[in-house]
Amino acid sequence: MKILSFFIILIVLVVAIFGFVPVLRSFVITSSYDVKQFYVEKKQSFSDFVDDYTTKAAEVAHMRSTIRELQADKLKYDALKVSFDNLNAALNINNKYDGVNTKLAKVISYASLANYTRIWIDYSVKHSTTNKMYGILKDGYAMGIATFKDNTLLGFLNGDKSTSYSVYVGKNQAPGILRTDSDNKIVIDYIPSWIDVEVGDEVITSGLDGIFFEGIKVGKVTSVKEDHGYTKASVQVYSDRARLGYVWIVDTKVPQTIMLDKDSLEK
Template sequence: MKKLFLWIIFITIALFLSMQVSKEIHTKVLFVSDSIKIGILNLNNNIINAITRHFNQAEQIKHLTNELKNKESIQYSFDFLTNQHNELLHSIHSNLDLNLPNFHLVRTISYVNINDYTKIWLEVDHQETITKTKNVIFGLIHNNQVAGIATLSNGRFIGFLNGDEKCSYSVIVGPNKSPGIAKYDPNKGFIIDYIPLYPKIQVGDNIYTSGYDEIFYPNILVGQVESIEERQNYQIATIKLASNQTSQFYWLVDIDNQERSFLQNNSNSQQNSNQK
């Protein structure tokens, strides 16, 4: 009996150690796999860029010159608006700073699972500059349209594109800016849920981000209302998405820590005042 007990303890310890070792091996295998994929992508991009530079130098220089002019124009407009914003805050004696989101260009490495085109692994340069707070959700944008969300999972960035069951964010619908939640429904696909009954929304109404959830900033295009269903106390809208294809590159939206902290403190103070 004593030997049987010792054997059980030995087998239990052996299984535990093997599980820990397998986890470490799995993590290292994923790291090596990502490195190989990134290396192949870099090689492919370098070859394409070299060919493009060789055959289209004059045209590319002209294009980049125009892009630089547009960027300078946008920068001047931004500087002007920033100055106007600061003057407005000064005139009303406000100490609120202009906190802007941080943007990071990210690249698609591969799909997470075969035959699942809504989950992707992402390569992010300069990860140390990105918010590392646990459970922070980032927005993904492509061509100034919402593509999905992203999170940090075991040191790797994973993207959940529109249509994935884990992709959800707050939106506004139509000219009356009715609030709602963009989410996945197993029967209807990607929908806008919990829209108030009034005012009524219409087929063809544009859908934009609201910014209420601090994932995206406001007024980024999501899509259009394709159909409407009324429930007892709210409306549901199916969406014709503006961005529904996987891209090689996305912009990752990282809401500034100070802005997130300010919004969170403001929300907490409102809750405390309501409790009183």
């Protein structure tokens, strides 16, 4: 009886196992296909992601390069525009100084960063006379004087202690010498006391120093006082030191009464 029961159970197990195998095989095959399909899709997705990233990275690099080039071009454009505006302003002034020996010259730089009253000027002459002085004009106004140092023209603007030239003051054309005093104020010294000078009088170049020609506007008198037998006047000059791109250089070709000493050039 026990043997019969054993054989019956064995037969049942064999039938069950052989009947389940096709189902199991089908499940394994289906599962394997799904896993493979998932892998293929993810691999393709990752490949597409890498391709997109590589393409976009190249585009970004190209855009950055283009931006840098545009920035460099803009800097060049801005520099040229400033130079053009300065030149245009110098050429469009009302008085071109026709009939006198003047030349438009480019300002190179300040003589030193700590001194805004001295400038290097790009100006050359065939034969430079030692210590010869030249006049500097800007916007139609007297701005200073200049002389050669180490073969380069060095300009001394109004307000520099070494700047001085001959002027007339007011309607009576009182003579005087424009200079900068110890308080760094621009003044006119040695005005004859018997000639009336008033606040508001206009100051012009006299041309008697051989640096400027007569009649260039300098500024207006702001105060007047007596000083050791002479009249001394403070002046507000018309010229300013903004936009020092180009200036006019005056060469009168006549003997000069004012010279800069060596110490002034070395300061």
